[in-house]
Amino acid sequence: MKNTLLVLASALLLGACATGPQGLHIDTSHTSQNQDSRALFLVLHYTVLDYEKSLRVLTTGGQVSSHYLVRDEPPTIYRLVDENRRAWHAGPSFWAGHSNLNSSSIGIEIVNPGYKDTPEGRVYAPFSQPQIDAVIKLSQDIVARHGIKPERVIGHADIAPGRKQDPGPMFPWKQLHQAGLIAWPDAAQVAAKISGYAALLPDTAWAQDKLARIGYNVPRHGELDELTKQTLVTFQMKYRPALYDGVLDAETAALLDTATTPGGMRMATTPLEGPTKPYTSRW
Incomplete structure (x- = not known):
């Protein structure tokens, strides 16, 4: 019995250690309460492209990416960048004292053609309700897992006004409020x-x-x-x-x-x- 207890104790001690590079042993038995997610913001965009072009730009050498892409038809959610890694979606950006939001945000690109300038003025394309439903469900999941505050669920235009317009006036922010995501x-x-x-x-x-x-x-x-x-x-x-x-x-x-x-x-x-x-x- 004594030998069994020693074996168990040794196993617990070893379990608290992680092996790092070159055999470095790291004790993981203590966890600080003073922490939060690296993802402080959720930023919503539209792509200004159709699905095929959006996917190509966001996954190849275009120097732009996002964590998620939400297709329009059929409404499908694609994860393009792991949430633990930085996606290149925000660019020069600022919100409430925070800058360069790529490092602290999760980005969702929504397939949508954006706007056209016509003789009657600028016309923005609508979003389908099934696509918005998918965006809301994805956003609710991300916000819940990372503890993102309502005032930090924002659009690309919010963090770069004038330079960016997305997700534009056709995006139904009121529905995100009704879904409990924003105030x-x-x-x-x-x-x-x-x-x-x-x-x-x-x-x-x-x-x-x-x-x-x-x-x-x-x-x-x-x-x-x-x-x-x-x-x-x-x-x-x-x-x-x-x-x-x-x-x-x-x-x-x-x-x-x-x-x-x-x-x-x-x-x-x-x-x-x-x-x-x-x-x-x-x-």
Whole structure:
């Protein structure tokens, strides 16, 4: 019996050690509580290409990649890069104090042609509902496994406004809210603030401050330059896709105010339906 216990103890001791390069022994019996996932962000894109071209660009020598590709027809999810490795999908990027998000994010590319510029203006292509359903299910799985916060589920345009537009105004961010993935400005608070801003609009410096508090990399000089305008466009594409002209009107001001007011952002308590609960950003 004594010999048996010694054998078991030796086995447990050896099990706590990992053999590294050149016979290096590493004890793995202790684990720190002070850690989290390397994946802090989930970034959503569209490909601007059909499926075959998207797959070729993302898997060959095009210097661009993503962890996942979601096909349109039939809606199929492909894993192209292991989540433990860095994919090249974000490029020059910034969100709420974090830059170069390739190193700290998981990227999902969604097959979609993007937009066409026509004589009537820019026209964005829609997404099919089955494809969006697949994106939502994949996002829910990634967010749950990595503990990604709602304010860190973002689009490529959010982290590179003006330079990028994807996933564009046709992407149904509201459905991601209903699925419990992101917070959304409380409609009652937005409606209550519109009349006040219709009577007196805030200035550009106010808008820049609000956009920066949300996470955007926006100038703070108080002038409506092109980057500030494109950042407003990006914000409107997400929260008011019916009109994204980059103009600071009363509704946009009400949305910005609500999005940066404690208790203004809400999480769905029941996915796809039901009441909402206040959400405070936990940067």
